[in-house]
Amino acid sequence: MHLVAAELLKLRTTRLWWALTVSLVALTLLGGILTVVFSGDVPGFELSSEFAQRNLFGAGGNSRLFALVLGIIAMAGEYRQGTITPTFLAHPRRSEVVLAKGLAYGCAGLALGVVTSVVAAGVAYGGLALRGVDVVLPTGEILSLLGGSTGAAALFGVIGVGVGALVPNQIVAVVAALVEQLVVEPLLFNFFPEQGRFLMGGAASILSGAPGPGATLSWWVATVVLAGWCAALLLGGVAITERKDVT
DSSP, rough: HHHHHHHHHHHHHHHHHHHHHHHHHHHHHHHHHHHHHHHTSSSSTTSSSSHHHHHHHHHHGHHHHHHHHHHHHHHHHHHTTOHHHHHEEEEEOOOHHHHHHHHHHHHHHHHHHHHHHHHHHHHHHHHHHTTTTOSSOOHHHHHHHHHHHHHHHHHHHHOOOOOOOHSSSSHHHHHHHHHHHIHHHHOOOOOOOOHHHHSSSHHHHHHTOOOOTTOOHHHHHHHHHHHHHHHHHHHHHHHHHHHOOOO
């Protein structure tokens, strides 16, 4: 556990963690406030509708992308900064280093998810109260949305470490991951929802309450699918790291 503790210490003493956290909170606040202010201007998007409230409570879903980038930088950044060699000299069991990073940045993703879920819930309840609109979503569904967003962020933190181990070039890994999540997967999810729901972004969207049309996975199945991607990428990263020449 000392490796995990060391990673967490490194994380909370760097500017990147705080910059990403502040940016994510600001983005969540902005998204929620804009939804409250401009709802009703778009037909079918009145605050009294379940669709609008689902988007409002699920505003923290972006936390998974921040967790993904954070995990990639944590692993690939070691190669970019040249600290990977002394890291492995200090602890030669490379698999343990990668797994420790995965656990540490899974915790970091969980923290990001919790913070943004709290902010999203606060904006949602406060905004609906100010507009005089009743909450129509059942409490259980709200908790499911908030918990799904939080869990997805935790798993994406681990996924980021796996991607960073598989593609040690930090810039390439970050750009490729964001393009895959923001462009490739949404296109596949829109045109092939039955297949797209089994992709990382598809399963995460279902967990955070924003599935595309035709996506029909239960909350638990979506969790298993995302956890499977998480395990596959992290173990793939471990295998690559074990065989990679880092000198």
